[in-house]
Structure formats: C-alpha cells, structure tokens
Amino acid sequence: MNAMAGEQQFLAHAGGGSAEPATSNDQAGMARLHSQLQQLQTWQTQLQQGLGSPLAPTPGLQPSHPLAQQTQAIHQQCQDLQARWAQQWSALQPARSLAQDFEQRVILLVFGKFNAGKSSLCNFLAERFAAQGQPVRFFHLADGAMVESDEPLREGATETTARLQGLCLGNGLVLLDTPGLHSVTPENAALTQRFTESADGLLWLSSSTSPGQVQELDELARELRRNKPLLPVITRSDLIEEDEVDGEIQKCLRNKTPANRALQEADVQTRAQDKLRQLGIDVSVLKHPVSISVHAARSQPGPDALADAGLLRLYTAITEVLAPAQAYKQRKPAEVLLHHLEENVQGAIDAELLPKLQDLQRALAQEQERLQQSKAAMLRAAWRQAIPALPGLLEEYADQLPVLSAEVTALVRAEISEQLRGNLGGYVLPVLPTEAAAVVLPAAIAGPDALYAALQNAVRVQMEAAFAAAVDACSHALEPVLLQTEKMRAHLRQCAQGLQALGAALRA
Numbered sequence: 071m072n073a074m075a076g077e078q079q080f081l082a083h084a085g086g087g088s089a090e091p092a093t094s095n096d097q098a099g100m101a102r103l104h105s106q107l108q109q110l111q112t113w114q115t116q117l118q119q120g121l122g123s124p125l126a127p128t129p130g131l132q133p134s135h136p137l138a139q140q141t142q143a144i145h146q147q148c149q150d151l152q153a154r155w156a157q158q159w160s161a162l163q164p165a166r167s168l169a170q171d172f173e174q175r176v177i178l179l180v181f182g183k184f185n186a187g188k189s190s191l192c193n194f195l196a197e198r199f200a201a202q203g204q205p206v207r208f209f210h211l212a213d214g215a216m217v218e219s220d221e222p223l224r225e226g227a228t229e230t231t232a233r234l235q236g237l238c239l240g241n242g243l244v245l246l247d248t249p250g251l252h253s254v255t256p257e258n259a260a261l262t263q264r265f266t267e268s269a270d271g272l273l274w275l276s277s278s279t280s281p282g283q284v285q286e287l288d289e290l291a292r293e294l295r296r297n298k299p300l301l302p303v304i305t306r307s308d309l310i311e312e313d314e315v316d317g318e319i320q321k322c323l324r325n326k327t328p329a330n331r332a333l334q335e336a337d338v339q340t341r342a343q344d345k346l347r348q349l350g351i352d353v354s355v356l357k358h359p360v361s362i363s364v365h366a367a368r369s370q371p372g373p374d375a376l377a378d379a380g381l382l383r384l385y386t387a388i389t390e391v392l393a394p395a396q397a398y399k400q401r402k403p404a405e406v407l408l409h410h411l412e413e414n415v416q417g418a419i420d421a422e423l424l425p426k427l428q429d430l431q432r433a434l435a436q437e438q439e440r441l442q443q444s445k446a447a448m449l450r451a452a453w454r455q456a457i458p459a460l461p462g463l464l465e466e467y468a469d470q471l472p473v474l475s476a477e478v479t480a481l482v483r484a485e486i487s488e489q490l491r492g493n494l495g496g497y498v499l500p501v502l503p504t505e506a507a508a509v510v511l512p513a514a515i516a517g518p519d520a521l522y523a524a525l526q527n528a529v530r531v532q533m534e535a536a537f538a539a540a541v542d543a544c545s546h547a548l549e550p551v552l553l554q555t556e557k558m559r560a561h562l563r564q565c566a567q568g569l570q571a572l573g574a575a576l577r578a
C-alpha cells in the first residue's frame with residue numbers, strides 16, 4: 071500500500087464516526103455498562119442507608135455532655151455529607167454534557183508543554199482531513215462557552231496562559247489541545263479538568279530536543295488509572311542541515327535518521343514504563359512511542375514525505391489507540407459515577423467522617439477510664455466530708471441508735487449525691503432510691519469505740535456500693551454509642567472495600 075492509500079484508510083477510519091447500527095458487541099457493552107451503573111448506584115444506596123440510621127443520642131447521657139454533643143455532630147455531619155454529595159453530583163452535569171456533545175466521537179487529549187508542537191500537529195491533521203473532504207471544525211472556550219470557528223489553532227503562540235481549544239475531525243474524532251492544568255487561568259482550571267476527564271485516550275507530545283519528560287505524566291495519572299490508552303509522540307524530530315544548491319549554501323530541514331528516532335522512541339518507552347510503574351499504573355496502557363516531524367512532512371515534496379516524517383506510523387499508532395479509547399468511551403458514564411463516588415464520597419468519608427468517628431471512639435475510651443478512676447476519687451472526697459461529722463453525731467445520739475443510723479444515713483446520702491453531681495453530672499442518673507445507702511448498725515455493740523468503728527465501716531461500705539453502682543450505670547450508658555460507632559466504622563470499611571472491588575472490576 072502506498073503512503074497516500076495508507077493515509078486515506080486512516081482518515082476514513084478515524085473520521086468515520088459510529089453511525090453504523092449497533093453491533094452485538096456494542097449491545098453487550100451497553101448491558102455491561104447498565105449493570106456497572108446499577109452496582110455503583112446500589113453501593114451508594116447501601117452506604118447512605120448506613121449513614122442514615124446513625125448515632126442516635128443515648129438516653130443515659132445529658133444532651134449537654136461533650137460525648138452527646140460529639141455524637142450529635144457526627145449525626146449532623148452524616149446528613150450534611152449526603153446533601154453535599156447530591157450537590158456535587160449535579161455540579162458534574164456540565165462535564166457530562168460536554169461529553170454528550172461529542173457522544174458519537176472519540177475524544178483524544180493532545181497533551182504536552184508549551185511548544186511541544188500540539189497546535190501544529192492538530193492543524194496538520196486538520197489539513198489532511200479537510201483535503202479528503204472530511205468536515206473539520208475548530209473550537210475554543212471563551213467565557214466558559216464553546217465558540218466554533220474556521221480558524222486553525224494558533225501555532226508558536228507565546229501567551230503565558232493557554233486557551234482551551236480543540237477540533238472535530240470528520241465525524242468520529244475530537245482532539246483537545248491542552249498544555250495541562252498548570253498553564254491555564256484559574257477560571258479555566260475547572261474546565262480544563264473536565265476536558266481532561268472527558269478524553270477517551272491520551273496523546274502525550276514532547277519535542278525531540280528533550281523528549282519524554284516523564285514528570286509531565288503526573289498530571290495524567292488519574293486518567294491513566296482509568297486505563298485510558300497513552301501514546302507518546304516525539305515531535306519536531308528534524309534538524310537543519312546546510313546543503314549546497316547551485317553553488318550556494320542553503321539551510322534545509324531534514325528528518326532525523328530512522329536510527330536516531332528508534333533510539334529516542336526506545337528511551338521514552340523505557341522511562342514512561344518506569345514512571346507508570348512508579349505511579350502504580352498498569353503499563354499495558356502505554357503504546358509504543360512514535361517520532362514525527364510535522365514540518366518535514368509539510369516541507370518535503372513528494373508522496374514519501376508522510377512516511378519519512380513518521381506520520382504514517384503515527385496514523386497506525388492512533389488507529390491502535392482508537393480501540394481502547396472506544397472501550398473507555400463505552401464505560402465512561404460508569405467511570406464518571408465511579409469517580410464521583412471515589413473522590414467526593416469516599417474521599418469525604420476518609421478525610422472527614424472517619425477521623426471524627428475515631429475521635430469519638432478515643433473520647434469514649436478515655437471517658438470509660440475516667441469513670442473507673444472517679445469511683446475511688448468520689449469515695450475519697452465523700453469520706454473526707456462525712457467522717458469529721460461522725461464524732462459529733464455519735465455523742466449526740468449515742469443512746470438512740472435508730473436515730474443515729476438515720477442521721478448518718480442522711481449524711482452519707484447527701485455526700486454521695488454531691489459527689490455524683492460533681493463527677494457524673496453529664497449523665498442521666500437514676501435517683502438514689504430511698505432504701506439506698508442506709509447505714510445499719512449491728513444490734514449489740516460493746517462500747518463507743520466499737521460503735522465508732524462499726525459506723526465508719528458501714529459508711530464506707532455504703533459509699534463504695536453507691537459509687538460502684540453509679541459508675542456502672544454511666545459506663546453502661548456509653549455502650550450503645552460505642553457499639554454504634556463500631557458498627558458504623560465496620561460498615562464504612564466494608565463500603566470502602568466494596569468500592570475498590572467495583573473500581574477494579576470496571577477497569578479490568
């Protein structure tokens with residue numbers, strides 16, 4: 071096949087669009103997409119159900135207790151998050167409709183630094199498509215709106231910030247020309263992001279003077295993780311030579327030699343593979359790099375120009391990118407939803423909700439410890455308060471033991487209540503029953519010393535029992551919160567694993 075026939079075949083194939091009736095392959099793809107979307111939606115429903123019946127405040131805690139407030143804050147956060155997710159999903163609508171504008175087309179991102187030769191290559195391809203009679207439309211973004219024009223893209227432009235631009239080739243292909251996020255204006259950053267996301271395949275251009283600066287791929291990492299195909303293109307693969315024409319020295323543009331191109335391609339291939347591994351990306355997304363010179367293709371006369379300049383190889387390489395790009399395009403709606411679930415939903419859970427749940431668990435554990443320690447502290451304090459009054463009461467009621475018992479009981483109950491108020495104030499404590507903490511003295515006691523000892527003992531026993539019971543009740547009151555927190559964390563863990571599995575299955 072000669073060069074021109076090769077080109078015609080490529081242009082016809084790439085420009086063709088998918089106007090043909092759906093094949094059984096397409097239908098299988100649609101069915102798969104449908105089931106993937108459904109699984110993602112089910113995941114979201116389950117997640118939200120788990121967040122919808124969350125941390126109810128426990129009846130044993132006063133609403134003013136810090137733990138009750140912490141619990142309430144998490145409850146509120148669960149509600150707020152769900153509202154935010156709904157909002158974020160509708161904010162993605164414009165991105166989805168951008169993709170819908172190009173629904174019948176494969177979108178390739180032409181990515182690379184300033185002067186990488188992106189606009190020149192886009193214009194060159196536009197000329198070739200137009201020469202074949204295929205429709206070509208240029209567009210750029212102005213004030214957030216798409217503006218179409220017949221003007222080719224600006225080449226060698228020296229602006230410091232790029233404009234978002236691209237072109238439709240035939241009915242099947244869209245090229246988006248972007249230098250990447252770092253060189254667009256802040257207003258355009260979100261749109262650039264959406265452009266990047268809407269792409270089905272990635273052409274990564276770098277000049278043969280320093281080809282394959284792999285750190286540039288960092289910006290594409292997310293798209294590469296979605297298994298979008300990546301074709302490195304080494305541009306401007308030419309040099310100026312001096313030739314003698316009719317006895318005069320003239321400067322001529324020459325293609326770099328095939329050997330030189332092969333070396334550069336192999337080098338970019340190796341480094342790109344390393345970079346992808348380092349980013350944890352499946353290297354199968356990487357296509358073999360192709361070295362081209364748009365200027366040589368343009369300046370050299372004759373039919374061999376396309377082949378010599380590497381453009382026929384580029385056509386073949388782009389054709390190979392189209393299949394995986396089509397595959398991506400087919401699952402794109404699921405990818406967009408998955409992305410939302412990963413970034414917005416799971417991202418917020420990891421960054422905002424889980425830390426709060428951990429804080430709450432830590433606070434609960436600390437409070438349990440404080441409760442246990444407060445038992446001894448309350449006993450010490452109540453004891454110190456009550457004991458000095460005993461000798462006086464003993465003197466006063468030595469002959470009326472039942473009255474003495476009643477008086478000491480009243481004293482003990484007052485001290486217990488005061489300690490409970492001071493130390494366990496945030497809890498809803500059962501009122502001390504009337505028979506609680508009753509100081510009962512043995513019937514026969516020999517002498518005042520024995521009576522005093524018996525009183526002291528009875529006071530201690532009653533206080534110990536009362537504080538132990540109260541601490542037990544408080545500790546119990548915390549249990550439902552702890553259980554619910556653990557349950558929610560387990561649910562979230564399970565959801566995180568589920569989403570990972572869904573993502574892996576989608577991209578497999």
Ligand SMILES: Nc1nc2c(ncn2[C@@H]2O[C@H](COP(=O)(O)OP(=O)(O)O)[C@@H](O)[C@H]2O)c(=O)[nH]1
Pocket residue numbers: 182183184185186187188189190191224225226227305306307308362363364365366
């Ligand atoms: N020698 C040479 N220069 C080229 C080639 N393609 C583009 N250029 C030049 O490289 C500069 C940047 O090209 P441009 O397409 O604007 O790059 P962009 O910034 O990536 O869009 C311009 O001066 C072009 O003329 C090529 O194949 N060979």
Ligand SMILES: [Mg+2]
Pocket residue numbers: 188189190224225226227247
């Ligand atoms: Mg440009």
